[in-house]
Amino acid sequence: MTIQASTVNRAADSPKIHGVNVVFDGLSKTYETREGGEVLALGRTDLTISPGEFVAIVGPSGCGKSTLLSLTAGLAGVTAGRITIDGEEVRRPHPTMGVVFQTDLLLYWRTITDNIMLPVEIKGWDKRKYLPRVTQLLEQVGLAGFGGKYPNELSGGMRQRVAICRALVQEPRLLLMDEPFGALDALTREQMIADLQDMWMSLRNTVLFITHSIEEAVFLADRVLVMSPRPGKIDLDLKIDIARPRSWKSLGDQKFINYMGEIRAIFESRGILSKASA
Numbered sequence: 283m284t285i286q287a288s289t290v291n292r293a294a295d296s297p298k299i300h301g302v303n304v305v306f307d308g309l310s311k312t313y314e315t316r317e318g319g320e321v322l323a324l325g326r327t328d329l330t331i332s333p334g335e336f337v338a339i340v341g342p343s344g345c346g347k348s349t350l351l352s353l354t355a356g357l358a359g360v361t362a363g364r365i366t367i368d369g370e371e372v373r374r375p376h377p378t379m380g381v382v383f384q385t386d387l388l389l390y391w392r393t394i395t396d397n398i399m400l401p402v403e404i405k406g407w408d409k410r411k412y413l414p415r416v417t418q419l420l421e422q423v424g425l426a427g428f429g430g431k432y433p434n435e436l437s438g439g440m441r442q443r444v445a446i447c448r449a450l451v452q453e454p455r456l457l458l459m460d461e462p463f464g465a466l467d468a469l470t471r472e473q474m475i476a477d478l479q480d481m482w483m484s485l486r487n488t489v490l491f492i493t494h495s496i497e498e499a500v501f502l503a504d505r506v507l508v509m510s511p512r513p514g515k516i517d518l519d520l521k522i523d524i525a526r527p528r529s530w531k532s533l534g535d536q537k538f539i540n541y542m543g544e545i546r547a548i549f550e551s552r553g554i555l556s557k558a559s560a
């Protein structure tokens with residue numbers, strides 16, 4: 283299974299880089315708790331993501347990773363600062379965005395095909411035109427023939443793959459992924475990571491990929507942002523200078539080992555990873 287870009291949604295003269303530019307400017311987020319208190323979930327964040335860049339974010343649980351993602355997705359409002367996508371302030375979900383959450387969030391009353399079609403339907407596009415794309419995506423994630431089934435007939439890993447198809451159906455210029463592979467078995471996960479790299483290499487969209495796996499981050503990203511414990515702030519902005527396509531074999535290469543070591547050292551210095559587990 284290989285996730286490839288189709289040509290459904292791209293003009294013949296589309297530029298090589300399909301992704302958007304994302305800027306976080308003095309961003310922060312405070313939640314109000316039900317008890318009337320306040321939680322500073324995301325400390326001041328300034329960041330520029332270039333069009334077509336693949337950015338991974340790693341950080342301890344509760345440091346504000348999902349918060350950063352939902353703010354970027356326009357699903358929650360900022361407390362201070364602003365986010366712009368291609369120069370326009372985010373106030374609602376961006377029209378060319380695809381999102382994969384930690385849980386699959388499939389609609390149980392819809393078939394797999396109709397779940398994947400949701401973004402197409404919301405935009406009022408012609409669903410028939412996208413049927414071959416859906417079939418192709420299902421094939422690529424190893425779910426050929428499952429289009430007519432319902433979510434409760436699939437395993438957790440299969441449902442998460444459907445959620446990934448749903449995010450990719452419209453070839454998003456901005457792809458936001460929140461620990462998308464956490465629920466997958468190890469082999470499927472390795473395959474999906476490699477496939478995501480292939481997809482990105484052919485589509486060159488902007489990807490914000492959240493993970494707690496240092497290995498996933500270094501494998502996939504052009505740039506790894508390491509966040510501090512809550513209130514999360516970006517502690518390290520590490521450029522990953524490793525040629526693509528990267529393979530699981532190359533995880534043993536010295537460059538990989540050095541990058542992973544650099545990230546682990548930060549976690550260790552904060553007591554998040556013990557030397558034994560690292």
Ligand SMILES: Nc1ncnc2c1ncn2[C@@H]1O[C@H](COP(=O)(O)OP(=O)(O)O)[C@@H](O)[C@H]1O
Pocket residue numbers: 313314315321322323341342343344345346347348349350512
């Ligand atoms: N809707 C909410 N209301 C109150 N607090 C929240 C809400 N969402 C998240 N938080 C708190 O904000 C912090 C960051 O959460 P989150 O962004 O989910 O972290 P992460 O994804 O890194 O685990 C946590 O302390 C969490 O409890």
Ligand SMILES: [Mg+2]
Pocket residue numbers: 347348349460
């Ligand atoms: Mg989270």
